[in-house]
Amino acid sequence: MGQVGMSRVKIYLGPDKMEARLSVLDSEERFPAREEIVRLLNEAGVTFGIDSNALETIVSQRQPIENRVIARGIPAPVSSETKIIWYVPHPGSRVAEPEDNQRIDYKMQEEFYFVKKGAELASLLPPENAVWGKNVKGEPVPPPPPSLKTLVGENIEIAPDGLSILATKDGYVLWRSGQMSVNDIYTVDGDVDFHTGNIRFNGSIQINGDVKSGFRVEATGDIHIKGSVDAATIYSSEGDIVIAHGVLGKQRAKLLAERSIFCGFIQDATVVARKDVTVQGYVINSQISAGGRVHLTGNPALIRGGEVFAEEGIEADEIGAERVIATRIGLTNSELRQAGQEHDALKEQLELSRQEAYLVEKKIDFLLLLQKRLGTLTPAKQTELESVRAKKIELAEQTTNLENEMATQLAKAQTVGPRKVIRVHQNLYRGVSITIGNQAADAASNLKNVNIYLKNNAIHIEPAQNGEDQDEV
Known part of the structure; x- marks a missing residue:
């Protein structure tokens, strides 16, 4: 803060010269007159925005004051003519439009735009006729330069001229709370529903909520869902699918993964994985197909109703039910x-x-x-x-x-190949249909702790040895 004036009268100017403050330390007998204060203000260069009412009050009261605002400049207004020129899709460009039958598709798929490192994402177009302000010295004050700072998120930077924003890595343009970022992981902070629409992304997706019925999520990479999946479709063309809770599919859910699928439970769904399917609970009335193993852990680790087929093996505590429910299990072999x-x-x-x-x-x-x-x-x-x-x-x-x-x-x-096993740790119930390769059989009675495998082109069901925990016998 600048300071000028006599020893008992001080005038302070802010660094931007938009405000002047006055201190008078003299007693009533020696208090300066109005003209003297104005002269001192003028000597300090304060010629504009002097508060006459405040000055009259100070002079009439003739009491010591400190840091009283005595003059204010007029800041330049932010121009409404400043425009942002977009080079990539932005939230305002995503609008659901009527289809040919005049119905609006509110599940419209969100589009993601890929950019290379250094790509220009948006630019500012300054106004043509900007309005200037004035400081307390009467000097013109230019309008504040338009800023893109509020738009800058992860892996985004402002160009040296301040008029453009650039990508700092290869990736897809994403939006979070009004900020733009570039990443190869797309995060949904909530559910996939009518607010998000269907999602297709060339990378990995993390969903911090549920995927609601009727919606579709597709990714080339991994898909992590922290909630549950209703009657929706989840597809990973190159990665894993991980669902923290489970699937309540209503006979309409579909999970397809090029690699493995990990899930809390599966009910009324179709699940296909090129590698393993691991379930931390139960599988009920579902169609499961795995190119690797189907492994049920936790309690209850049961398969009841539907069909479960795997290439390398199946492991569960219980398969079937006391009251016969159509349940088919089997081992396929490519x-x-x-x-x-x-x-x-x-x-x-x-x-x-x-x-x-x-x-x-x-x-x-x-x-x-x-x-x-x-x-x-x-x-x-x-x-x-x-x-x-x-x-x-x-x-x-x-x-x-x-x-x-x-x-x-x-x-x-x-x-052909090593002998693969269906491992049932506790109960295999009567009526469960078993297929291994080109052979088929039904469980004729309730059995406990058994291995099921193919030998000499026939299905064998034998008691497991104590401590046995391997796929080959």
Whole structure:
């Protein structure tokens, strides 16, 4: 603060010269007159915005004062003509519009815009006719420069000229509480519902609430949901799906993951994972398919109703129910399935080969009968007879090769890969349908603590050994 004046009269100016303060320490007998104070203000350069009423009060009271505001400047107003030029989509650009049938899609998918590091996201366009202010010295005061600071979030910076904002990393433009950020993880601070619409994001998604019925969440990366999932669709094309609570799918929920799925519980849903499905509770009336293992932990770790199939193994405490509820479990095997498909293809080829051989045999019989009746064949017919006889030999060799290859594939289908196990720690209930590879069986009675596996092309259900906790026996 600047200070000027006599020893008993002080005038203070702020650094921006928008305010002047007066201190008078003299007693009533020596108190300066109005003209003297004005002269001192003028000597200090204060010529504008002097508060005449305040000055008259000070002079009339003739009492010592300190730091009393005696003059104020007029600040330049913020221009309403300042505009932001957007180079990326922003919240105001997302508006649900009527479809052809005049209905508005309030689940409209939010679009995400990818930018490279250094990309210009928005710029300020200063006003053409700005209004200036004036300080207490009568000097013009320019309007405050428009600022983009309120928009700057994570991985965003303001350009050196102050008129643009730039991305500081590769990623997608996201919005949080009116601030722009760039990231490859999209966070939803709440539920996925009509406020967010459907979400599709090339990266990972974290949802701090629930996913409500009828909505869809898609990501290339991982999807983490801290709440639950209703009758919604969750799809990760390259990552995992993690749901802290569980799924109440109402027979309409779908979870699909390129890698694994982790969930608190699953009810009335369809779940497909390329790798494992891990559930910290129960699976009820659901369709589960895993390229790895299905592993139920916690209490109750039960499977009841629906279908649960896995490639590498299934582990649960209970499967089925005392009152028979249609429950199917099984182990699929890609190698076994491939061997079976190859076997079926060979079988089809063999059938075609045999049909062709039958027709060739009939042709030979006809030509021999013709030769018998005519006594001799024309050169053309003789050539044809030699050709079909050669074809008969070729087809016989082909049939033998196909039969041998089929036998090899059948043996492979019966012995392929390590033995995988369905592990039931407590109760396997009567009526549970079991499929392993190309074999099927039903649990004939209630059983406890068993391993179920395929051996010699038959399903075996055997008591587990104490302490046994492995997938292969």
